[in-house]
Amino acid sequence: MRREDRAFSRTASMVLRGELISLKTPLVMGILNLDTESFYAGSRVKGIDAALSKVAQMQKEGLDILDIGASSSRPGAPIIAAEEEWTRLKDTLSEIKNNFPKLYMSIDTLHWSVAERCLDQGVDLINDISGGTFDAEMISGIGLRKTPYICMHMKGTPATMQRAAQYTDVLTEVIAYLSERVQTCRAAGIEQLILDPGFGFGKTSLHNFELLQGLGDIASLGCPLLVGISRKRMIYGNLDGNPEEALNGTTALHMAALERGADILRVHDVKEATECIKLFSLLQNPS
Numbered sequence: 706m707r708r709e710d711r712a713f714s715r716t717a718s719m720v721l722r723g724e725l726i727s728l729k730t731p732l733v734m735g736i737l738n739l740d741t742e743s744f745y746a747g748s749r750v751k752g753i754d755a756a757l758s759k760v761a762q763m764q765k766e767g768l769d770i771l772d773i774g775a776s777s778s779r780p781g782a783p784i785i786a787a788e789e790e791w792t793r794l795k796d797t798l799s800e801i802k803n804n805f806p807k808l809y810m811s812i813d814t815l816h817w818s819v820a821e822r823c824l825d826q827g828v829d830l831i832n833d834i835s836g837g838t839f840d841a842e843m844i845s846g847i848g849l850r851k852t853p854y855i856c857m858h859m860k861g862t863p864a865t866m867q868r869a870a871q872y873t874d875v876l877t878e879v880i881a882y883l884s885e886r887v888q889t890c891r892a893a894g895i896e897q898l899i900l901d902p903g904f905g906f907g908k909t910s911l912h913n914f915e916l917l918q919g920l921g922d923i924a925s926l927g928c929p930l931l932v933g934i935s936r937k938r939m940i941y942g943n944l945d946g947n948p949e950e951a952l953n954g955t956t957a958l959h960m961a962a963l964e965r966g967a968d969i970l971r972v973h974d975v976k977e978a979t980e981c982i983k984l985f986s987l988l989q990n991p992s
Contacts, residue, residue, distance in 0.1 A: 717729060719853060719897055719899070719929060720853070720897055721809050721829050721830070721853060722809075722829060728929055728968045728969075730982065730986055731963055731967060731968050731969060731970060731982050731985070732769040732770060732968065732969045732970070733767060733768055733769050733770070733969075733970055733972060733975055733978045733979055733982065734768075734769065734770040734771070734772050734811065734931070734969050734970065734971040734972065735763040735768045735770070735771055735772065735972060735973075735975045736772055736774070736935070736971060736972065736973050737750060737756060737759060737760065737763075737771060737772065737773045737774070738750065738774050738775075739756070739773065739774065739775040739793050739794065739797055740774065740775055740776055740793065753796060753797050753800050756797045756800070756801060757800060757801065757804055760801055760804075760805055760808070761805075762975075763975045764805065764808065766975040766976035766979060767975055767976065767978075767979035768808070768975050769809065769969075770809045770810070770811055770829075770830065770969070771801070771805075771808055771809070771810050771811065772810075772811040772812075772813055772832055772971060773794065773797075773798065773801070773810065773811070773812055773813065774812075774813035774814070775790050775791075775793035775794045775813075775814075776790050776793075776813075776814070778813075778834050778906070784815070784839070787816035787818045787819050790814060790816060790819050791818070791819050791822055794812070794819065794823065795822070795826075798810075798812075798823065798826055798828070799826065802826060802827055809829045809830070810827075810828045810829055810830070811828065811829065811830035811831065811832045811855065812828050812830075812831055812832065813832045813834070814831065814832070814833065815833050815834055815835040815839040815840055815843070816839075816840055816843075817840045817842040817843040817846045818842075820833075820843065820846065820847070820852075821846060821850075824850055824852060829852075829853065830852065830853040830854070830855060830899075831843075831847060831852055831853075831854055831855065832855040832857075832901075833854065833855065833856060833857065834857045834859050834903070834906065835857070835859060836856045836857050836858060836859065836882075836883075836886050837856065837886065837889070837890070844889060844890060844893045844895070845893050847890075847893070847895050848890070848893030848894035848895045849894065851894065851895075851896065851897075852895075852897070853897035853898075853899065854890065854895050854897065854898055854899070855899045855900075855901055855931055856883070856886050856887075856890060856898060856899070856900055856901065857900075857901035857902075857903045857906065858879045858882050858883055858901070858902055858903035858906065858907075859903045859906035859907055860906070860907030860908075861907050869907050870907050870908050870909050870912065872912065875908065875912040875915050875916060876915055876916060876919040876922060876923075879902055879903070879916060879923065880922060880923055880926070883900050883902070883923065883926055884926055886900075887900070887926055887927075887928060898928050898929075899928060899929045899930070899931050899968075899969065900923065900926060900928045900929070900930055900931070901930070901931040901932070901933060901971075902916045902920070902923055902930075902932070903933075904916060904917070904932065904933055904934045904937060904939060905933075905934075905937045905938060905939060910938065910939045910942055910943060913934070913937075913939040914939065917932075917934070917958065917961060917962060917965070918965075920932070920962060920965035920966055920967065921965045921966050923966075924965075924966035929968040929969065930966055930967050930968050930969070931967070931968070931969040931970075931971055932959075932962040932967040932969070932970055932971065933970075933971035934955065934958050934959070934962065935955050935959075935970075935971065935972045935973045935974065935978075936948040936949075936951040936952065936955055936973055936974075937951075939958075940954040940955055940958060941954065952974055952977060955972070955973075955974070955977075956977050956978075956981050959972075959978060959981045960981055960984075960985060963981070963982065963985045964985070970982070
């Protein structure tokens with residue numbers, strides 16, 4: 706089924722810096738990790754020069770949005786304090802903004818105080834793995850700032866989420882959670898809302914594939930969908946490999962996600978994701 710033929714109404718665009726961004730062609734969000742604990746070593750950078758070089762490479766490969774994180778959310782990782790996270794972020798963020806002023810940027814944080822300071826620096830989106838449930842000020846703050854917001858489903862915290870991976874029906878429960886979050890975000894004045902099912906966050910491999918299969922049902926909530934499956938255990942664990950060997954499997958599941966309605970792919974490998982989207986678009990509209 707072509708994306709435009711879906712029976713339900715979905716947001717086909719988003720607004721960033723006052724510009725209308727079409728989602729008819731899915732976007733690529735590239736991951737830049739400033740921590741040293743993230744599960745895929747290839748996403749980590751150490752030092753400002755390395756960060757600038759990595760961003761330049763991703764931009765050349767077709768990056769649409771840069772997502773910067775300074776705290777690992779891998780299974781078992783602790784949540785670091787807001788001040789430590791900001792200390793890791795601030796100098797590199799400033800240099801990236803200075804060197805790539807036109808680049809759309811997202812910050813991956815669940816602390817409102819970090820999000821607020823990043824917005825003051827000109828960041829365009831906030832990507833919150835807790836969906837606003839960790840910091841009580843996040844939703845109201847985002848609503849007041851009229852900031853585009855990525856709201857994710859996670860059961861538990863990164864430190865506990867794999868022990869909390871129990872569901873009667875994972876798809877139904879994730880949809881119910883995200884539906885409630887949509888209502889809460891809308892009531893707070895958040896207009897630009899993107900939903901993320903949270904692949905790997907409090908889910909087993911089977912749960913992840915059930916969610917991927919049912920992605921179209923999540924799309925029925927009417928918001929753009931972000932899918933973050935790049936090099937995750939649901940891929941390499943089923944291929945008896947490791948994150949470094951998971952690119953081919955990632956591309957295969959990216960195509961499956963696009964076919965089921967993904968609007969944004971959050972990825973470690975921008976070039977390959979861009980190529981996947983290009984071929985998907987040709988498949989949808991071969992003429």
